[in-house]
Amino acid sequence: MQQLLNQVFIRLILPILTVILASSLFATSALATGVYQIPNLTAGDSTWVVDQGEVISRINEGQISGNFDDLAKNTGNEVRFVTIRRLDYGETPDSFAKSLFDRWFPTSEAKANQTLLVLDTVTNGTAIISGEKVKSLLTDEIATSVAEETLAAPLRDGNKYNQAFLDASDRLVAVLSGQPDPGPPQIVDKVQVEGTFKKAEETDKGNATAWVVGLLIAATIIPMATYYIYLAVQPSSEG
Numbered sequence: 432m433q434q435l436l437n438q439v440f441i442r443l444i445l446p447i448l449t450v451i452l453a454s455s456l457f458a459t460s461a462l463a464t465g466v467y468q469i470p471n472l473t474a475g476d477s478t479w480v481v482d483q484g485e486v487i488s489r490i491n492e493g494q495i496s497g498n499f500d501d502l503a504k505n506t507g508n509e510v511r512f513v514t515i516r517r518l519d520y521g522e523t524p525d526s527f528a529k530s531l532f533d534r535w536f537p538t539s540e541a542k543a544n545q546t547l548l549v550l551d552t553v554t555n556g557t558a559i560i561s562g563e564k565v566k567s568l569l570t571d572e573i574a575t576s577v578a579e580e581t582l583a584a585p586l587r588d589g590n591k592y593n594q595a596f597l598d599a600s601d602r603l604v605a606v607l608s609g610q611p612d613p614g615p616p617q618i619v620d621k622v623q624v625e626g627t628f629k630k631a632e633e634t635d636k637g638n639a640t641a642w643v644v645g646l647l648i649a650a651t652i653i654p655m656a657t658y659y660i661y662l663a664v665q666p667s668s669e670g
Contacts (some may be wrong), residue, residue: 472511479496512599
């Protein structure tokens with residue numbers, strides 16, 4: 432019996448698990464974005480938004496790009512937004528932003544007037560990095576606030592990506608133009624009325640998971656049950 436069970440596992444269950452694992456690994460690696468998958472550019476390039484996460488509308492991307500283009504012409508300070516779908520394994524928004532900053536602007540001179548804001552749309556993780564010449568205007572404190580408050584607040588309020596990037600661009604343009612810092616958005620506490628009810632998307636994900644698990648169990652149990660029924664019925668049939 433033990434030998435029979437081993438054969439059933441090897442012939443039926445193991446191939447299923449192998450396919451599931453391989454599919455999962457392939458899907459994860461296919462969606463991940465590395466630094467060298469981002470188009471290359473240099474200081475002075477007119478590309479201001481790289482939206483690989485596809486979360487900014489074309490109208491808003493055009494508006495942001497226009498504002499950054501005017502900022503560069505008027506002050507020499509350049510800002511770029513980058514969104515990605517998923518980070519490579521072991522990568523963080525900070526490490527990705529630093530690597531991309533170094534790739535785009537390899538020298539201290541090239542980095543001097545640059546600001547880069549990165550968003551990973553899977554986790555909504557953010558990172559910002561800037562050159563030395565802009566730090567007199569865009570201090571580390573303001574930069575952190577832009578990434579963790581101005582950009583992140585609309586994301587926490589229902590993944591409002593367009594509002595998030597418009598707010599962040601307006602604040603960065605103001606600060607890097609030498610205007611007073613408008614500060615982060617005012618957060619208004621909302622009364623919790625949802626209780627413990629799940630959102631529709633959470634319910635959908637739960638149902639999908641349940642279906643997958645159910646199908647896997649069925650794919651494992653049905654062949655085994657059929658075989659055992661066959662063994663049970665075979666002696667009586669021969670008799």
